[in-house]
Amino acid sequence: MFSIAESGQGNIVAHSTTRTGGYSQSPFDSLNLGGHVGDDRESVEKNRQLLSEKYFGDPVQWLNQIHGDEVVELTAYSQSPLTGDAVYTRLQNQPIAILTADCLPILLASENGDEIAAIHAGWRPLAAGIVDKTLDKFDGAPEHIHAWLGPCIGNQKFEVGAEVRKAFLQVSRENDTCFSAVAEGKFLADLPQLAINNLQRLGIHRIARSPYCTVSNPQSFFSYRRDGKTGRMASVIAING
Numbered sequence: 001m002f003s004i005a006e007s008g009q010g011n012i013v014a015h016s017t018t019r020t021g022g023y024s025q026s027p028f029d030s031l032n033l034g035g036h037v038g039d040d041r042e043s044v045e046k047n048r049q050l051l052s053e054k055y056f057g058d059p060v061q062w063l064n065q066i067h068g069d070e071v072v073e074l075t076a077y078s079q080s081p082l083t084g085d086a087v088y089t090r091l092q093n094q095p096i097a098i099l100t101a102d103c104l105p106i107l108l109a110s111e112n113g114d115e116i117a118a119i120h121a122g123w124r125p126l127a128a129g130i131v132d133k134t135l136d137k138f139d140g141a142p143e144h145i146h147a148w149l150g151p152c153i154g155n156q157k158f159e160v161g162a163e164v165r166k167a168f169l170q171v172s173r174e175n176d177t178c179f180s181a182v183a184e185g186k187f188l189a190d191l192p193q194l195a196i197n198n199l200q201r202l203g204i205h206r207i208a209r210s211p212y213c214t215v216s217n218p219q220s221f222f223s224y225r226r227d228g229k230t231g232r233m234a235s236v237i238a239i240n241g
Helices: 041-056 123-127 130-135 162-171 173-178 191-201
Strands: 012-016 071-074 086-089 096-100 104-110 116-121 145-149 159-161 179-183 186-189 206-209 233-239
Touching (some): 041 233, 096 104, 096 116, 104 130, 116 123, 116 233, 130 191, 162 186, 173 191
Parallel strands (some): 071 086, 145 206
Antiparallel strands (some): 012 233, 096 233, 104 116, 159 186, 179 186
16 A cells, blocks of 8 residues: 655545555455455455554445436445545544546545545546536535545557547547547547546646556556456545544
């Protein structure tokens, strides 16, 4: 696991996991945090407990992610996963998490540290406006919100069809620069830059970006596109009370 760089909010704690340091066996070795991928349930629970105890001290709120645009506003912890692709909260000492294995995790925090969110920004949620809908939950102005973009599939590995490019061009013509043609109807897409374009259009400019490609780093990261059957990493953020 590694800590997310400090961004000025002293009461915000956030971490993004790698695939190492847990209890799961191959092909989920070893810190798989996804309970929906076919891994042994006891191993997943041990991995989740390890994450909570080592970094947060409180149980993490998990989501049942469905590649949509639903934003959950968390007002009380639920032992059962909630359904959505982003979660926003003002609760103190309540970690919230996004699971990924190529999709882009985005963590948001207000400058004064009283509002946070975690976003599952696969291409479908991103094109559907998941970032916009999450930001609508914040009371603070966009210029006072910090964003962190975690490890995801890199722009040399994310080959998509023309329908993906069309979806993002319908959002903004500036997204055209995020696609490079590689064959008839096939493009390489820059998922982090698409998210950055989105954040900047909304007025968020304090953005930190992970340099890691999940597909290109099999020792450190799970990758669904690379491996098919695989585990999930978590990006987690909390407000320390």
